[in-house]
Amino acid sequence: TSSKNVGDQVNYEITGIDPGAGLMKSTEKAMKDYGLNKDWTLKEGSAAAMTAELKKAYEKKEPIIVTGWTPHWMFSKYDLKYLKDPKGSYGKGESIHTLTKKGFKQENPGANKILDQFYWKPSDMEEVMVDVQDGAKPENAAAKWVKSHKQQVSKWTKGAQKGNGKEVSLVYVAWESEIASTNVAAKVLEQQGYKVKLQQVEAGPMFAGVADGSADAMVAAWLPTTHKDYYNKYKGKFEDLGPNLKGTKLGLTVPKYMPIDSIEDLKK
Numbered sequence: 001t002s003s004k005n006v007g008d009q010v011n012y013e014i015t016g017i018d019p020g021a022g023l024m025k026s027t028e029k030a031m032k033d034y035g036l037n038k039d040w041t042l043k044e045g046s047a048a049a050m051t052a053e054l055k056k057a058y059e060k061k062e063p064i065i066v067t068g069w070t071p072h073w074m075f076s077k078y079d080l081k082y083l084k085d086p087k088g089s090y091g092k093g094e095s096i097h098t099l100t101k102k103g104f105k106q107e108n109p110g111a112n113k114i115l116d117q118f119y120w121k122p123s124d125m126e127e128v129m130v131d132v133q134d135g136a137k138p139e140n141a142a143a144k145w146v147k148s149h150k151q152q153v154s155k156w157t158k159g160a161q162k163g164n165g166k167e168v169s170l171v172y173v174a175w176e177s178e179i180a181s182t183n184v185a186a187k188v189l190e191q192q193g194y195k196v197k198l199q200q201v202e203a204g205p206m207f208a209g210v211a212d213g214s215a216d217a218m219v220a221a222w223l224p225t226t227h228k229d230y231y232n233k234y235k236g237k238f239e240d241l242g243p244n245l246k247g248t249k250l251g252l253t254v255p256k257y258m259p260i261d262s263i264e265d266l267k268k
């Protein structure tokens, strides 16, 4: 690495994702907390564009700082590290919750039960994410995972009435983690006879859709910190079925070949 400081090496840019993501709000908070917001800029884009830039830099062993999260295939594909966050700007470990529209339990008890019982580990989700990253269509990667985890899936469908073609609409944002979880939930619902409609939207419309009932459910609420603004905005207008995954993490992420370890190291 050159003698220039890390800011100069990356043009004082952090490569982010879609502007509506909670991770972007947490990163803006971190940039203020660590006094970076004068010199540094947080580049908006998409989750896919961020991982494409990470790939390009990583293959050339060039410096890059991205907004990262766990579970994500990038940590198994590349040798990456989170920058330490001594001020706790990104909050503690979180869970991903399943939210449904009001009245879903009465309207569609079987699908509600399956979504309520849907629960898996970060390593389960990463299995699906890696397959999708390696080129599998999300619905096929989901089908493969469901097929090879019959035991676990039977716990999700236990006691749930069949769908008999009843419709279920799920909304999600194109984050690699939510593409995986939403497609697995959809596959299990379909196998139980439900007709599932998937809608990919931005983060704001995802919460708005469940809150106004135009969508039945989402499996993508990162709580208590990352989506707290959305959660509080629509409080009372959705049902929170609790975590479908525990042990997530978010923060500034860099290749291990970079000689920095903390967000503090970004200060000039």
Ligand SMILES: C[SH](C)CC(=O)O
Pocket (backbone or CB within 6 Å): 017, 020, 021, 022, 023, 024, 069, 175, 177, 178, 203, 222, 226, 227
């Ligand atoms: C990008 S994380 C999957 C979720 C979020 O930051 O809103």
